[in-house]
Amino acid sequence: MIKNQYSTGIVILLAGVVILLGKLGVFSFIGSVFWPLFVLIPGVLLHVLYFGRLLPAAVLIPGGMLSVYALLFLFCNVFGWDNMKYLWPFFIFGIAVGLYEYHLFDLSRPRTAFTVAAATAIIAAVCLAFVLLWSWGIYLIAIALVVTGGWMMIGRRARW
Numbered sequence: 001m002i003k004n005q006y007s008t009g010i011v012i013l014l015a016g017v018v019i020l021l022g023k024l025g026v027f028s029f030i031g032s033v034f035w036p037l038f039v040l041i042p043g044v045l046l047h048v049l050y051f052g053r054l055l056p057a058a059v060l061i062p063g064g065m066l067s068v069y070a071l072l073f074l075f076c077n078v079f080g081w082d083n084m085k086y087l088w089p090f091f092i093f094g095i096a097v098g099l100y101e102y103h104l105f106d107l108s109r110p111r112t113a114f115t116v117a118a119a120t121a122i123i124a125a126v127c128l129a130f131v132l133l134w135s136w137g138i139y140l141i142a143i144a145l146v147v148t149g150g151w152m153m154i155g156r157r158a159r160w
Contacts, residue, residue, distance in 0.1 A: 033077060040070030050105070057106035064098030086135065089127035096121035 021027060043066030049055040050063070072090045076083055099117035103110055133140070 036070045036073035036077060039066055039073060043067035043070060057102055060101040060105055061098035064101045065094040068094035068097050086128075086131050089124045089131065092120060092124035092127060096124060 043063045046055070046059045046063030046066070050057060050059050068090060072087060072094075076087070096117045099113045099120065103113040103117060106113070
């Protein structure tokens, strides 16, 4: 009877602590900051299951994609979601990572997977370059004009 009372006391105590932590906002804070782990954990789990020889290499495609997306979400959680306007090409890059892992670790080394992964990575890089040039391009043009004008002025004086 005492043992049963002790176990019931532990359950009631834990229920009270959980309710108290919930009312203090601990769980909402943890959920708002660490929710990308719910995307990362399945990605890592798929890798573990493949390398544990429990699943075929095809699971590395979604595993790689989920891992890249979770890291992107973690970055945006820490540094702000306004960065997504620059980082959206990483969604395309996630596909390239998954396909490249599949090509790398599948025994048949499918050439198509490598070709599509390379093409997708190039598309992601081009999109990222356009995004950065579109947002920062005017600054690069201004700097290039200042440097060119300064070089032309200094170059002329050195010749006299």
